[in-house]
Amino acid sequence: MSTLKYNLLLGLLIWTLVARGQRVEIFHQGEEPIWLSEQHLFVWDKVIPLHFEEGKSVYEVQHAPKVFRLETETGFSSCFFVGNKDHVSVTVLNTDPLNIKVEGDVASTYFYELENVSQEYTRGKLEMTDNYMKAWQERDTTLSCRVNQQLERLRAQRDSVYMDVVDRAMKKGRLEEVLVKANMSLALKSRIVQNLKNEGKISSRLVEELDLYTKMYTPDYVYYFYYYPYVWQEQMNSSCPDGEKRTRLMNEVYRVMKQEFYNTLCNRLGEGMAREKLIDHVKSVSDFDYCIGVHMELDEQTKRDTALNKFVERIVRMYMTRSGKIMGNFSSKTSEGNIVLSVSGTDNTDQVIKTLESVLGK
Numbered sequence: 001m002s003t004l005k006y007n008l009l010l011g012l013l014i015w016t017l018v019a020r021g022q023r024v025e026i027f028h029q030g031e032e033p034i035w036l037s038e039q040h041l042f043v044w045d046k047v048i049p050l051h052f053e054e055g056k057s058v059y060e061v062q063h064a065p066k067v068f069r070l071e072t073e074t075g076f077s078s079c080f081f082v083g084n085k086d087h088v089s090v091t092v093l094n095t096d097p098l099n100i101k102v103e104g105d106v107a108s109t110y111f112y113e114l115e116n117v118s119q120e121y122t123r124g125k126l127e128m129t130d131n132y133m134k135a136w137q138e139r140d141t142t143l144s145c146r147v148n149q150q151l152e153r154l155r156a157q158r159d160s161v162y163m164d165v166v167d168r169a170m171k172k173g174r175l176e177e178v179l180v181k182a183n184m185s186l187a188l189k190s191r192i193v194q195n196l197k198n199e200g201k202i203s204s205r206l207v208e209e210l211d212l213y214t215k216m217y218t219p220d221y222v223y224y225f226y227y228y229p230y231v232w233q234e235q236m237n238s239s240c241p242d243g244e245k246r247t248r249l250m251n252e253v254y255r256v257m258k259q260e261f262y263n264t265l266c267n268r269l270g271e272g273m274a275r276e277k278l279i280d281h282v283k284s285v286s287d288f289d290y291c292i293g294v295h296m297e298l299d300e301q302t303k304r305d306t307a308l309n310k311f312v313e314r315i316v317r318m319y320m321t322r323s324g325k326i327m328g329n330f331s332s333k334t335s336e337g338n339i340v341l342s343v344s345g346t347d348n349t350d351q352v353i354k355t356l357e358s359v360l361g362k
Helices: 002-021 106-126 129-137 141-171 186-198 204-216 219-226 233-239 243-267 274-280 288-297 306-321 349-360
Strands: 023-027 035-040 043-049 056-060 066-071 080-082 088-095 098-104 330-333 339-343
Touching (some): 066 098, 080 106, 098 106, 106 141, 129 141, 129 288, 219 243, 288 306
Antiparallel strands (some): 023 056, 035 043, 088 098
């Protein structure tokens, strides 16, 4: 009898630990409806309405590790990760825009750190935009050399921080949970896995998962499936009768789809797909920051490829007309050849407005 009792208690303890290790606790004090999205095999295939009691909702996770995000009627939160040993608590700080705080799981912490490294690298590239564009447009070889050196230092710093997180995750036995789905260069992932494989420190399962990721997680796949809105659009239509909010959410869906397409492209440029994908999607280029980020990742030979001329021209036009950019000289003529509008390069919006008003007779 004592053996049976002991086994029952042990079984209850194991069940409790398993349940604790696969749950998300979401804290939200507002009245806005919130959904939880679950990623399965690189696809967002579930949208679960959350029901809060006294500001708390609990979701039991099956088959962790998995990636999640929260959604409202107008947007998404950043992604977060649930490992298979601890639980995660998510606090909703704001709903418009949706901002969350994630605490708990050790694996989730590493995943969050890798995401932050990627974001810092992107911000660092954007700070170089003006010098980069000046060197490119003016064919300034001295400035171009300096910019390229700065980019190399930025990449080296990024990879160094990546490796620090990877080493700590490896020591904790949590690397397999976070490495495959982390938003980082595929070439770097492959190099990490190969080095660990040579040292006999990695399982065949992780090699197989990375191989699957490599085959499936292409830029086109991300664009058409990873953030595919129609998987849950019908549910959102029935749950969100406000047409204006539905339109706003769908616009946000497409914005994120394009953003993720270019992020994924940046992380896979070393595979030789850059030229084809940039040509295929040149007409959908709409965000200067992400486009210039992609261009910075291209090798010099690809940048000079004449097939990419339209992509480069689009980048230049977006750069010259972006908000806050000093306007170049321009003028407009009638069919008779008379100049009706002439503005010298300026960053003075008032001057432009006054000129337009004088032409329009306001």
